[in-house]
Amino acid sequence: MFAIIVLFPNYASSTWCLDELLRILECKHSVGLQIVPVFYGVEPCDMRHRKGTFDEAFRKHEPRYGEGSDKVRRWRDAFSEIASYSGWHSKHQHEARFVESIAEHIHRKLIPKLPSFTKNRVGIASRLEEVIKLIGIMFAS
Incomplete structure (x- = not known):
């Protein structure tokens, strides 16, 4: 990219x-x-x-x-x-x-601001954090 x-x-x-x-x-x-x-x-x-x-x-x-x-x-x-x-x-x-x-x-x-569809989804935050780690970018919470 x-x-x-x-x-x-x-x-x-x-x-x-x-x-x-x-x-x-x-x-x-x-x-x-x-x-x-x-x-x-x-x-x-x-x-x-x-x-x-x-x-x-x-x-x-x-x-x-x-x-x-x-x-x-x-x-x-x-x-x-x-x-x-x-x-x-x-x-x-x-x-x-x-x-x-x-x-x-x-x-x-x-990593643009997370869209609203990720809110209130069970388990999405930890999976998203793992994906971001895999691509080598620190996740800012």
Whole structure:
């Protein structure tokens, strides 16, 4: 349902990260995967316009894959696309609180407020709690 992409200053220097980014965007377009970008120690506008370390990284990829390479072009396009999404920005936030707020946001999306049909049902609460544990999400009572 979700892909959380942590974008950091050296993200574009990793071809593995860039290939994963392409795959994540393919899933978004084909099956509606929701993407939550986390801008960790980077400015989204620097990424979008490929400034600083991002520009350097792409310039280093070009000699390896060829000037005007289709692969590098696709990486650049994917990188610009993900940088244009609204997401979480770590600027001026305590790291633990930052991670906690992202987890809470995802939890609210995955486990919406329980619908009223679960009220007054014998035994449903414990079973629902077990299902939530199985999918790896802490149940907040």
